[in-house]
Amino acid sequence: MLVTYIEAIRQAMDEELARDRNVLLMGEDVGVLGGAFKASTGLQEKHGADRVVDMPISESLIVGAGVGLAVQGMRPILEMQFIDFISCGFDQIVNTAATLRYRHGGQTACPIVVRGPSGGGVHGGLYHSQNPEAWFCHVPGLKVVAPATAYDAKGLLKSAIRDDDPVIYFEHKFLYRRIKEEIPAEEYLVPIGKAALRKEGRDLTVLTYGAPVHAVMKAARDMAAEVDIEVIDLRTLLPIDWATVKGSVRKTGKVLIVHEARLTGGIGGEVAARIAQDCFEELDGPVMRLAARDVHTPFAPAMEDYVLPNQEKITEAIRKLAAY
Amino acid sequence: MTEQKDRELYRWLRLIREFEDRTSALDKQGKLMGGVYSGKGQEAVTVGFCHDLRWDDWIFPLHRDLGAFLVKGADPKRLMAQIFGKRDGFAKGKDSYLHGGDLSNGIFGSTSCLGATLPVAAGMAYKFKIRKEDRVAVAFFGEGASSRGDVHEAMNFAGVHKLPVIFVCENNFYAYSTPNELQFGVDNVADRAAGYGFKGEVVSGNDLHAVMKTAGKAIDRARTGDGPTLVECKTYRYHGHSEHDRADYRSEEEVITWESRDPIALWEIYLEKRKYDIAAIRKETAEEVTRIVEEAVAFAEASPSPAGPEAMDDLYAMPIDTEAR
Numbered sequence: 001m002l003v004t005y006i007e008a009i010r011q012a013m014d015e016e017l018a019r020d021r022n023v024l025l026m027g028e029d030v031g032v033l034g035g036a037f038k039a040s041t042g043l044q045e046k047h048g049a050d051r052v053v054d055m056p057i058s059e060s061l062i063v064g065a066g067v068g069l070a071v072q073g074m075r076p077i078l079e080m081q082f083i084d085f086i087s088c089g090f091d092q093i094v095n096t097a098a099t100l101r102y103r104h105g106g107q108t109a110c111p112i113v114v115r116g117p118s119g120g121g122v123h124g125g126l127y128h129s130q131n132p133e134a135w136f137c138h139v140p141g142l143k144v145v146a147p148a149t150a151y152d153a154k155g156l157l158k159s160a161i162r163d164d165d166p167v168i169y170f171e172h173k174f175l176y177r178r179i180k181e182e183i184p185a186e187e188y189l190v191p192i193g194k195a196a197l198r199k200e201g202r203d204l205t206v207l208t209y210g211a212p213v214h215a216v217m218k219a220a221r222d223m224a225a226e227v228d229i230e231v232i233d234l235r236t237l238l239p240i241d242w243a244t245v246k247g248s249v250r251k252t253g254k255v256l257i258v259h260e261a262r263l264t265g266g267i268g269g270e271v272a273a274r275i276a277q278d279c280f281e282e283l284d285g286p287v288m289r290l291a292a293r294d295v296h297t298p299f300a301p302a303m304e305d306y307v308l309p310n311q312e313k314i315t316e317a318i319r320k321l322a323a324y
Numbered sequence: 325m326t327e328q329k330d331r332e333l334y335r336w337l338r339l340i341r342e343f344e345d346r347t348s349a350l351d352k353q354g355k356l357m358g359g360v361y362s363g364k365g366q367e368a369v370t371v372g373f374c375h376d377l378r379w380d381d382w383i384f385p386l387h388r389d390l391g392a393f394l395v396k397g398a399d400p401k402r403l404m405a406q407i408f409g410k411r412d413g414f415a416k417g418k419d420s421y422l423h424g425g426d427l428s429n430g431i432f433g434s435t436s437c438l439g440a441t442l443p444v445a446a447g448m449a450y451k452f453k454i455r456k457e458d459r460v461a462v463a464f465f466g467e468g469a470s471s472r473g474d475v476h477e478a479m480n481f482a483g484v485h486k487l488p489v490i491f492v493c494e495n496n497f498y499a500y501s502t503p504n505e506l507q508f509g510v511d512n513v514a515d516r517a518a519g520y521g522f523k524g525e526v527v528s529g530n531d532l533h534a535v536m537k538t539a540g541k542a543i544d545r546a547r548t549g550d551g552p553t554l555v556e557c558k559t560y561r562y563h564g565h566s567e568h569d570r571a572d573y574r575s576e577e578e579v580i581t582w583e584s585r586d587p588i589a590l591w592e593i594y595l596e597k598r599k600y601d602i603a604a605i606r607k608e609t610a611e612e613v614t615r616i617v618e619e620a621v622a623f624a625e626a627s628p629s630p631a632g633p634e635a636m637d638d639l640y641a642m643p644i645d646t647e648a649r
């Protein structure tokens with residue numbers, strides 16, 4: 001069936017709510033309104049107000065209450081209306097949820113999913129454009145995923161809901177209604193911890209995730225005559241699929257990492273360091289990164305475009321790397 | 325109350341006091357690493373709220389509520405091993421003191437961000453409510469934590485859904501060194517309950533009768549669907565915030581005033597007025613609690629210290645390949 005990225009998210013939640021009575025969806029305006037972006041349209045009507053819960057504006061409570069439910073064997077999906085507000089629930093994620101199993105010596109699981117719209121390119125300004133995934137990749141005990149396709153959005157969310165560890169699920173709002181894809185009508189899962197090879201190539205590897213996957217794929221197609229690009233969509237950011245990453249780098253000898261999150265302290269830094277250390281002998285050029293400039297994501301279109309990676313910057317970076 | 329229950333309550337008060345005193349002594353002897361947060365002086369609060377709970381109810385103790393662990397059913401031996409940071413502790417050495425709860429007995433371990441357990445308790449109570457389970461959650465917090473947003477968020481949500489949760493504020497007048505008058509502008513933390521649409525009560529936290537009466541009503545309200553209660557227990561910690569804190573910010577007179585309202589001494593006066601054989605009760609109880617704590621310390625000392633690589637256990641349901649090096 002042909003679905004948008006956001007419809008894939010809605011379907012994943014709908015199917016899991018129907019499959020397992022321990023699954024709940026909690027968040028601001030997720031019930032009657034069906035979510036600020038309509039990711040949960042019809043779910044409260046279908047599954048009941050007890051299980052699709054309109055919460056007060058209290059991100060810390062939403063995550064903390066999710067932990068309390070999880071200790072009782074429930075599997076709450078906790079929506080941040082914008083992922084920018086996840087910082088209001090930061091303590092509960094980092095100190096309560098991520099440590100829960102560890103500080104209880106393995107006595108309990110913590111099957112929560114914290115999900116919400118991240119990313120820029122929609123003129124959302126400072127508080128509706130953020131990509132804070134790197135903060136969470138620094139926290140042991142969490143898993144972090146960021147799907148780029150409708151297929152993965154559905155399959156990864158279903159896997160996240162069934163996972164016994166806390167999963168932070170970054171959906172990209174730029175993709176919500178801009179991409180439409182055929183996905184299977186029958187049930188499927190996408191495993192957490194596995195990258196996707198989006199395009200095979202011999203000359204260089206581009207590692208990316210989220211919305212930039214589509215710009216990188218376009219560049220790979222447009223530049224096919226001059227350079228044969230391998231594109232890997234990381235999909236899971238914690239734990240990273242190092243086997244796939246290193247296998248590709250060892251094959252091509254050149255790597256560019258592209259992410260929409262800021263450069264400094266971004267995931268690209270960790271990926272680059274691992275590659276530099278473990279694939280040094282095979283490298284045939286510098287490990288390069290393209291990321292947002294180290295500034296907040298500004299509102300005015302020209303400024304936003306200046307700050308975020310775009311088609312032109314990706315093409316330029318690929319050309320520069322290919323020249324080595 | 326029956327003589328049997330009166331004596332049982334006394335036994336709990338004394339066991340907690342013995343456990344607290346021994347923990348402080350072990351700390352002085354250099355046998356414990358990490359912070360020790362004595363709840364000495366506050367025993368009536370935890371006994372009063374935990375004694376009549378059922379095994380499948382849940383408690384969310386704060387950092388100085390080892391008494392709540394004991395009364396709710398934690399094995400004293402494992403609790404002492406937890407305090408020692410040994411493998412037989414609830415956290416298997418991954419953290420000490422009360423950060424590792426005993427989930428098999430409905431005891432949730434707190435983090436150091438005090439008040440952060442209240443949203444968790446509210447979430448759990450929400451599950452009890454939607455599944456129509458006859459269970460309650462009791463969340464303890466200090467008056468210092470009452471300033472935190474988490475406390476407000478949890479109480480607000482509990483009020484919206486009339487959740488079976490009891491919020492117990494242990495107001496011991498100091499958050500580390502910060503006195504009540506620099507912590508909040510209201511007379512009582514419990515006054516805030518009105519803002520959440522449920523009942524708030526202030527009780528003398530050193531008077532076990534008063535605590536039990538108020539706790540009983542609050543637990544009944546929660547069980548019968550009448551929603552949450554905020555109970556503020558005015559009490560006092562004899563020691564500093566932790567054992568290294570000399571608590572010079574308090575006057576000697578103030579400390580002595582509170583010591584003269586000691587919850588255990590008050591209970592002994594009651595037992596005496598009931599004309600029980602107080603001398604015999606004292607002696608028997610002392611022997612029993614000393615033995616229990618001795619055994620707990622021996623167990624904890626004998627428990628193995630976890631080996632370095634055990635640090636990587638219990639992080640995820642299934643180990644993930646982190647290529648840790």
